[in-house]
Amino acid sequence: MPLPWRTTLRKFLYIVAFLIVLAIAVLLVLRLYADELTQMALVPDVEFTEQDALADNAYQDPAMWFSRPGKGVNDPARWQPAFSEELSTRAAPEEPEDAQDTPRFAVFFIHPTSFLDNDAWNAPLDHEDSQNRARLMVRGMASAFNRASEIWVPRYRQATYGAFLTDAPEAGRALDAAYADIEQAFDFFIDSVPEDTPIVLAGHSQGGYHVVRLLTERLKGTPLMERVAVAYPVGMPISIETDLPALGLPACATAQQAGCVASWASFAEPAEPGQYLRLYNETPGIDGQSRTDTPIVCVNPLTGSLNGSADAERNLGTLVPDGDLANGELIAGAVPARCDPDTGILLIGDPPDLGQYVLPGNNYHVYDIPLFWRNLQQDVVNRVRAWQQARPS
Template identity: 45%
Template sequence: MLARRFLWIIAIIVMVVIAAAFAYSLFGNQLIRTAMVPSAPFTAPAPGDAPNYIKPTAWVARPDRLTDASRWTPAGYTAAPLPGVAVFYVLPTAVFDRSRWNGSITDPATTQRMEQFLRFQASVFNSVGAIWAPAYRQATFGAFLTDKPEAAKALDLAYADVDAAFTVFLAAQPADKPIILAGHSQGSLLLMRLLKNRIAGTPLVDRLVAVYIPGWPISVTADLPALGLPACTIPDQTGCILSWQSFAQPADYKPVRDQFDKGSFDNGMGLTGDRRLGTEILCTNPLTGVTGIAPEAATANFGALVPNDDFTAGTLQPKTIGARCLPTGILDIGAPPAGFNAYVLPGNNYHVYDFPLFWANLRADIERRVDRYQQPVVKPEPRRIRVSKA
């Protein structure tokens, strides 16, 4: 009798789990939206509350900080002791507080998540660059799930912090030092704005080795022309942009495409002022560093960075994950990869893993572009004109 009751309990638990998984597959985005969008009004902070980026404590990564998770490397790799490039890295969303629209830069839980992102994303740059990553008052995760006007205000506040941090970052660099801009998700969105407002059409363009901004869709026609740089089309091209969004099969791209088309913060208007509706999304294959729909097999993957349970470390597994850019502009990674189980979004969206899935290839890509940038420009010798004697 007791054994039968136990089996019934197990059966009920299994049914509940299956029902929950089915509901999540059908209504995952709606459930997340209900749980995460803030209900509180937006409250503008006092002017004196802005981070002071002159101080190292306003950064989560900076060359003069004693501890810095961005300097971590998996086995077989080391960070450069004297990097020759300055990297300005804008972190993705690490705030999930629905009681307010912007996070605090001193919240311990947010800081812990930012360190995880530094370890699994920004670390790809530490062989070539000194990494600067500002702690900024991020728009909370729920701000990206609604068209409430408070969401746009939250992003404006986050951008103001990033803009201020970039000013301090630039002032700390020699005038001729090459720069890499990089970020993910919210960080990529804010860097797009920074490119348009602060860099496009200025001498700073000539100092950019490359811009790595995955995790936020970029319209080839309605966004890219306003950024002042082209998409990367060859593996060692410099002064160009790389972007991708990773999905496993079976994939549901509709939420990303809907958000891209309608735009919660800009009514679907791209940075050029044109509508994004129906336009092509930029997709770079991170295994090759170029745009286009040619697939790359898993054998081309030098090493995906598989995290441990608490994301404090990880191991590289080569030749396990391929990639191809689909005509939709989404990066298809094939079947769900082993080891990347936590934080997968509805629709098999591997958003959180846009960098770790291709860690070793991206590191090689960065080093290749820096090498090309640092090669001396060879000027052709002046043509000698032979003058005939009369």
């Protein structure tokens, strides 16, 4: 008859072995069926509900904007993070001597998806969690444009995150509904900005999607396109063959070019962009043709050039957030970047420690802008200057 402690130990070992096998099985399932499980968790299983149109004068209300002129010290897009001298691998760059001579320009920034619920296709404007997340995103992303004379960031009834994980008709209707709000906000923005002021369109993820729609549906073929100094639909894959010709602007080939489009999608190495590329390949281009295996626009934010490559020394400042994303600091020389010629993604080397929001496959989608915060801050000013030099009058 076995001793009691041996029986207890044997049972313990059985339990440990079972848990190890279970853990391996769970990891295997997650690895093999990550896309399917993600869709189950985030794609709504409810009917699409048509939204009432906003009032014609809705965006006259300052409360409909996260950022706009007049917000003062409470404007999240006007935040300026400090450099970490201790963590930076190179000396922090000094403020440019001509900072006082920054040209006037106005930015229309569209924040990324902050609504993650699966019980509705579009976020209500009074959804507290998504609005708080959006405000943090504006602070961490739109602030890279804080040298602008005006920054406008509208609130809108965004499509839920799951709308980007399915080809169900409801997903398209949710994005159409969100875009209707954006277009209305953009019209108010244009009416409010002086006619001689160049404009910059910028957005990330869902915000980048709406930037693309503004270019194709609202600006292309109109005099307004002449005022676009640069467009940044960051985090949205743009096919050079099936999408770019429809935008009305070329890709930014050099850092001195204006009137162009700059976009990228960041992955640490080893990169596993399977889901990203699958969604890209399965989605038709703007021209209706298949995007399968067509090259993706990759403008390197460290060089400002198409398909460029640069080591970490070219990185003027990565914005590293604190735990709750409410604050952060800039670290110079932290991350390199090179456009992968085979996939069109932007590779950033070894995974940097930026927080808990790295997506599967070493996808740094959430950090596309913070990774290159200071470079983007200078890039937009350089392109506005180039736009002005091309129009001396």
